[in-house]
Amino acid sequence: MDSTSRPSLFQRYMNGSLVLQIIIGIVCGIAIASFSPSSAQSAGLLGSLFVKALKAIAPLLVFVLVMASIANHKQNEQTFIKPVLVLYLIGTLLASLTAVMASFAFPTSLSLVTSDISQTAPKGVAEVLTTLLYNMVDNPVNALVTGNYIGILTWAVGLGLGLRHASEQTKALLQNMADSVTTVVGIVIRLAPFGIFGLVANTIATTGFEALLGYSHLLTVLIGAMLVIALLTNPLLVFLATKKNPYPLVFRCLKESGITAFFTRSSAANIPVNMALCKRLKLDEDTYSVSIPLGATINMAGAAITITVLTLAAVNTLGISVDFPTAVLLSVIAAVSACGCSGVAGGSLLLIPLACSLFNIPNEVAMQVVAVGFIVGVIQDSAETALNSSTDVLFTAAACKRAAGK
Numbered sequence: 001m002d003s004t005s006r007p008s009l010f011q012r013y014m015n016g017s018l019v020l021q022i023i024i025g026i027v028c029g030i031a032i033a034s035f036s037p038s039s040a041q042s043a044g045l046l047g048s049l050f051v052k053a054l055k056a057i058a059p060l061l062v063f064v065l066v067m068a069s070i071a072n073h074k075q076n077e078q079t080f081i082k083p084v085l086v087l088y089l090i091g092t093l094l095a096s097l098t099a100v101m102a103s104f105a106f107p108t109s110l111s112l113v114t115s116d117i118s119q120t121a122p123k124g125v126a127e128v129l130t131t132l133l134y135n136m137v138d139n140p141v142n143a144l145v146t147g148n149y150i151g152i153l154t155w156a157v158g159l160g161l162g163l164r165h166a167s168e169q170t171k172a173l174l175q176n177m178a179d180s181v182t183t184v185v186g187i188v189i190r191l192a193p194f195g196i197f198g199l200v201a202n203t204i205a206t207t208g209f210e211a212l213l214g215y216s217h218l219l220t221v222l223i224g225a226m227l228v229i230a231l232l233t234n235p236l237l238v239f240l241a242t243k244k245n246p247y248p249l250v251f252r253c254l255k256e257s258g259i260t261a262f263f264t265r266s267s268a269a270n271i272p273v274n275m276a277l278c279k280r281l282k283l284d285e286d287t288y289s290v291s292i293p294l295g296a297t298i299n300m301a302g303a304a305i306t307i308t309v310l311t312l313a314a315v316n317t318l319g320i321s322v323d324f325p326t327a328v329l330l331s332v333i334a335a336v337s338a339c340g341c342s343g344v345a346g347g348s349l350l351l352i353p354l355a356c357s358l359f360n361i362p363n364e365v366a367m368q369v370v371a372v373g374f375i376v377g378v379i380q381d382s383a384e385t386a387l388n389s390s391t392d393v394l395f396t397a398a399a400c401k402r403a404a405g406k
Contacts, residue, residue, distance in 0.1 A: 029196070029197045033205040058268055059147050064156075066152075071159075080403045093331070096305070096308050231250070267295075274392055281393075
């Protein structure tokens with residue numbers, strides 16, 4: 001082979017295995033954090049740029065893709081949103097129940113600390129639902145700027161329905177815009193190894209893992225419950241939906257969506273990654289263009305686990321007696337509240353005071369539990385996001401494959 005036909009280093013990188021490149025980035029990040037912490041903190045700029053780029057392109061991707069999909073939707077074509085939503089709901093409820101059982105089986109006590117929490121926690125489920133309704137009618141420009149995906153979806157669906165009566169040239173233009181944004185997303189995703197290298201290096205150099213040792217039991221319960229959902233409950237739901245071995249699909253979603261989500265710690269930032277994965281899985285575009293951004297907002301199994309486990313840990317610490325039915329009620333509240341979590345790092349923690357109020361725990365104490373959540377968030381929030389985001393693709397794929405009979 002002569003030099004003119006040999007692929008360049010850039011071409012070899014772009015055509016290489018993204019997962020392998022990400023693993024190399026993780027190893028390099030750990031290495032630089034171990035040997036040169038000061039350089040590792042500087043490398044954090046790469047991670048920040050990567051996450052910022054994902055968050056910047058995600059709202060535009062969702063808006064354009066949903067609008068184009070609905071505008072070009074043919075009358076005789078079917079979408080599979082309803083079964084996806086059913087899986088989202090069942091999955092989140094089962095996650096809450098699993099967290100209750102794990103908390104009863106392995107009771108956790110906390111060394112409560114004080115910390116300044118600048119955000120304001122919601123005071124009830126009604127407030128969470130009201131916020132969701134207000135987000136639906138948010139100004140479309142503001143929704144795009146702030147990453148309000150409920151508002152983005154609402155306006156995209158509305159405009160898409162209106163544009164179904166537009167000319168074929170207009171619909172073709174919309175599809176070309178969607179394809180162009182998708183191409184940009186693909187380029188950003190190929191930069192993931194560099195971004196994750198920076199995120200890993202900066203996290204280890206800045207935080208370390210010493211602070212987590214005192215909360216090893218709490219982390220074990222949290223991560224254990226999430227693993228049960230990821231490796232047992234979710235596969236069971238997929239099997240019931242498709243009647244086929246679920247694990248090849250489960251492991252692919254965890255590998256190609258969960259790894260990136262683990263390090264970005266943002267369901268919103270992982271929307272472009274999930275969209276690209278759905279396209280590679282050859283799923284129905286009209287379905288995943290809606291279910292993926294919607295899942296980043298309402299499919300929150302990991303968040304439900306976090307809210308339930310930390311609330312019951314606070315209950316156990318204060319010596320409050322709780323029977324199992326009351327704990328199940330907590331799990332339902334946690335599941336509903338989790339749907340109101342923002343798709344950003346630490347979004348579920350601010351809903352802990354809402355769950356704590358069920359047991360008349362003072363807000364001051366509840367916010368101390370939130371502070372504990374931020375301490376363990378280096379691992380907890382990463383695992384939570386990986387579970388949430390990979391499940392979005394998993395359930396979307398299960399619903400599409402069930403309908404297609406594949």
